[in-house]
Amino acid sequence: MPQGKPSVVPEDGLTTRQRRNRPLLAVHTGEMKGKSTAAFGMALRAWNQGWSIGVFQFVKSAKWRVGEEAAFKALGKLHDDTGQGGPVEWHKMGEGWSWSRKSGTEEDHAANAREGWAEIKRRLAAETHDFYVLDEFSYLLKWGWLEIDDVVSTLVSRPGHQHVVITGRYAPPELVEAADLVAEMTKVKHPMDAGQKGQRGIEW
16 A cells, blocks of 8 residues: 555445545454554554544453553543544453453453443443454454354444444454454564563553
């Protein structure tokens, strides 16, 4: 896509403006870090457009305080106080789902995942947000906690102008096929290869 111009223009009956402004389903997958970071970068642009932002964070423990959460909550308060940008909601969909903290049984986690997905479905149907980040959502599909057909059909048929970005490793082929944008983060080098642990300001 040189200079941001598509190499092929489909004969789909849409105007250039309509095609350009289609709501997108994006998937950030792969083994390397940066999947969520890239999604939150997109969410920053969306906030700047005045869009309503809904972040739904799966798998990572609800006790894990990430820097993006504090930043987006501050942006949400800025919107509430001044009208700048858009409204922000940040939801942690469960407690202790992380690889680092596993309280409760697997069925408890699966039930929480289904409940979280049901809430997202309700919001999509109501067109609650303009931009959704479903962080680490692909794991729920890999583990079989959600039905892939239900997830894909819901996302593909979502009404209105709602963008959705899904992050996490092991994105299933059905989700990849349904998405408009798919990025795979591939590791070339990482400080952990040399024995360096994650650090403040970089990993969190």
